[in-house]
Amino acid sequence: MSSTLYTPTEHQDLLMNIIESLKEQKGALIPILQSAQDSLGYLSEETLKTISRELSIPYSEVTGVVSFYSYFTTVPRGEFVVRVCLGTACYVRGGKEVLEELKKLLDIQVGDTTPDRLFSLEVGRCFGACGLAPVVLVNDDIHQRVKPTELAAILAQYRVQHSEKEAAEGASA
Amino acid sequence: MNFKQYILVCGGTGCESSKSDEIYRNLLSAAESKDVKSDVQILKTGCFGLCEKGPIVKVLPDESFYVHVKPEDATEIIEEHVIKGREVKRLLYDTSDSKANKAMENLDFYQKQFRIVLRNCGVINPEDIDEYIARDGYAALSKVLSEMTPDDVIAELKISGLRGRGGAGFPTWLKWNLTKEVESDQKYVVCNADEGDPGAYMDRSTLEGDPHSLIEAMAIAAYTIGADYGYIYIRAEYPLAINRLKIAMEQARGYGLLGKDILGSGFNFDLEIRLGAGAFVCGEETALIASLEGERGMPRPRPPFPSVKGVFGKPTVINNVETWANVPVILHKGGKWFASIGTEDSKGTKVFALTGKINNSGLVEVPMGTTLREIVYDIGGGIKDGKKFKAVQTGGPSGGVITADYIDTPIDYASLQKLGSIMGSGGMIIMDEDDCMVDVAKFYLDFTVDESCGKCAPCRVGGKTMLHLLEGITKGKGTMDDIEKMKKIALGMSKASLCGLGQTAPNPVLSTLRYFEDEYLAHIQEKRCPAGKCKDLTVYEIISDKCIGCGLCARRCPVSCISGEKRQPHVIDQEKCIKCGECYSVCKFEAVSKK
Structure with a gap:
């Protein structure tokens, strides 16, 4: 997921490009929503209204679809989305303890984002990596056989990644 | 080019998360710097199945099976094994000297397995169509297009006895035949890759390790029923599988195996990938169809069945990944061959995802009729930390538990149903003495309540009420009446819910009540959790x-x-x-x- 911020015009252009490129296929609404969220980070009211207008699908129907699927989010998320697997295999191997520790470390509840917009905490239902339970996903990275005591170090890794990225961006600016 | 040696590196999701990609790149650069690039071919394959021991690296022709390999071991493998011909003993799975013992096929984990669905996983590079073809890939499609009529294909499938591997076990030939018989200007084939049962990941590994088998099977079905377009509906959570499918589709188009006039037969067929958006209920076929059409993924009443009225109102064949993966083999080797494997009512093999408190967690494929004991002890290597086996949960949120008393039951569709569980998609979660069965039932119900789409009342209200009662019991506030109430609600849900999710949601509760009533009674009467899992009672x-x-x-x-x-x-x-x-x-x- 991108955390880049766009100007309103850039935002609108990007969205229109996505809609144009996908609207011809049958059942285009979900692919368009997915693609819009992937590029824009989240689905704002403005974004959804544009999609509704362009596809001639009532706004109520668009938000109906958005609220149905857990993949979609209408609020901005953190740069790193931390997802704890609570599928059965992870559950019996201590996934719940991992989640509790993360709540403590990040000081947020499931579904929330830290005030610095660095981390969001979510739970997942099986990522298909059951042989490595319990599993924590940070964006697309899979962390396997996670122990609650290792979580602080894992989070620190991403904090470093963030500051390095910022430093690089600062240097190039 | 002929190489003297081959190194296969597991590129499944599990091993990739343990840096197998780095191992692969280190091996390549070590081979380059030692100047042995022309002697050894280094490949990334699909999942080997023994995820517990990953990352896995296999060297041929010596059949050396290296486990828990680290990126820094790459140089040693090249220097010692490839150049000097000496195995890196410390990395071998079995460190005994006897050569017979360490070949992969001879490991306990693999010995009782029989691989049809996973035939190419861990053997070929899934990103190379030529390797698939070299292992009889697309031979079935070519045979079907040149020698067989659609009726021949149906007849062969009927002989094979293949039944759907997604859960319900519906005969595949019947499903195809229903769609074939309907007149329509447009028909579709769909692959259900919305694998959602927690604890099951065979579809993911099949897609990652052998994507072409799916494409071939779907083309065969399209020819049989008279379709020219197909959809693969796959979870967005499976990025590696999606990527490999895209590569495979591109290569197949390049070889004229997808697209117009396939193999010069005049038959047209193409495929499109659609991503799921995180709704478990979309694994149910009518909900999946609604989602494909761009709507909320809510199930629709059946009939009409998708075989008559499916995607965009057109006749549609929907099968899950594992079912599809069997099809090319059946048509290549014949239905009779396939029917010789398995039991009377369940033919062929089944892939199980063995997880939980087990020593060798991973993917195993065994002939139908293999006993649970063989799977847990011979293949799985027994229970972790020497604890006592308590139960195995099969069938995910729609299934139930099987206890130690029934561990010698041969596993097929009918025997599992008799025990109050189901085959389901093939998740097998092993539980030991530390797992509380009331808590497990609560876990599954919590899952189905969360994933219920809310369309029909029995599932929406019944599930929630039942969960409320279970929560009370785990907090020591339950009464004996609650058990009767739960049984009553369960009956209502199973009879009156619209789709499989609601109909089967009470199963984990009913099944644990049947085999572990004493645990429920301990929670209710003695306010005690025997496994020490329920916090409020500890x-x-x-x-x-x-x-x-x-x-x-x-x-x-x-x-x-x-x-x-x-x-x-x-x-x-x-x-x-x-x-x-x-x-x-x-x-x-x-x-x-x-x-």
């Missing part, structure tokens, strides 16, 4: 004989409810205790008991 006490009075627990206790003199046994004030378990986990002298 009591922590300090064993005064063992306590040396170090005071560590007292300092760590977040509510300061532990007191005592220095070097004297401490006590926990039960009134104030919040049962966080901190004292239990910090004590170095095992002086805190949990009951």
Whole structure:
């Protein structure tokens, strides 16, 4: 997921490009929503209204679809989305303890984002990596056989990644 | 080019998360710097199945099976094994000297397995269509297009006895035939890759390890029923599988195996990938169809069945990944061959995802009729940490538990149903003495309540009410009436819910009630959780004989409810205790008991 911020015009252009490129296929609404969220980070009211207008699908129907699927989010998320697997295999191997520790470390509840917009905490239902339970996903990275005591170090890794990225961006600016 | 040696590196999701990609790149650069690039071919394959021991690297022709390999081991493998011909002993799975023991096929984990669906996983590079073709890939499609009529294909499938591997076990030939018989200007084939059962990941590994088998199978079905377009509906959570499918589709188009006039037969067929958006219920076929059409993924009443009225109102064949993966083999080797494997009512093999408290967690494929004991002990290597086997959960949120008393039951569709569970998609979660069965039932119900789409009342209201009762029981507030109430709600849900999710949601509760009623009674009557899992019923006490009075627990206790003199046994004030378990986990002298 991108955390880049766009100007309103850039935002609108990007969205229109996505809609144009996908609207011809049958059942285009979900692919368009997915693609819009992937590029824009989240689905704002403005974004959804544009999609509704362009596809001639009532706004109520668009938000109906958005609220149905857990993949979609209408609020901005953190740069790193931390997802704890609570599928059965992870559950019996201590996934719940991992989640509790993360709540403590990040000081947020499931579904929330830290005030610095660095981390969001979510739970997942099986990522298909059951042989490595319990599993924590940070964006697309899979962390396997996670122990609650290792979580602080894992989070620190991403904090470093963030500051390095910022430093690089600062240097190039 | 002929190479002297081949190195296969597992590129499944599990091993990739343990840096197998780095191992692969290190091997390549080591081979380059030692100038042996023309002697050894290094490949990334699909999942080997033994995820517990990953990352896995296999060297041919020596059949050396290296486990828990690290990126820094790459140079040693090249220098020692490839150049000097000496195996890196410390990395071998079996360190005994006998050559016969260490070949992959001879490991206990693989010996009782029979691989049809996973035939190419861990064997070929899934990103190379030529390797698939070299292992008889697309031979079935070519045979079907040149020699067989659609009726021949149906007849062969009927002989094979293949039944759907997604859960319900519906005969595949019948499904195809229904769609074939309907007149329509447009028909579709769909692959259900919305694998959602927690604890099952065989579809993911099949897609990652052998994507072409799916494309071939779908083309065969399209030819048989008269379709020219197909959809693969796959979870967005499977990025690696999606990527490999895209590569495979591109290559197949390049070879004229997808697109217009396939193999010069005049038959047209193409495929499109659609991503799921995180709704478990979309694994149900009518909900999947609604989602494909761009709507909320809510199930629709059947009939009409998708075979008559499916995607965009057109006749549609929907099968799950594992079912599809069997099809090319059946048509290549013949239905009779396939029917010779398995039991009377269940033919062929089944892939199980063995997870939980088991030594060798991973993917295993066994002939139908293999006993649970063989899977748990011979293949799975027994229970973790020498604990006692308590039960295995099969069928995910729609299934139930099987206890030690029935461990010798041969596994097929009928026998599992008789025990109150189902085959489902093939998740097998092993539980030991530390797992509370009431808690497990609550876990599954919590899952189905969360994933219920809310369209029909029996599932929406029934599930929630039942969960409420279960929560009460795990908190020590249950009464004997609750059990009767739950049974009554379960009956209503299973009879009146619109789709499989609601109809089967009570199964984990009914099944645990059937085999572990004593645990429910302990929670209700004695306010006690025998496994010590239910927090509200757990009591922590300090064993005064063992306590040396170090005071560590007292300092760590977040509510300061532990007191005592220095070097004297401490006590926990039960009134104030919040049962966080901190004292239990910090004590170095095992002086805190949990009951």
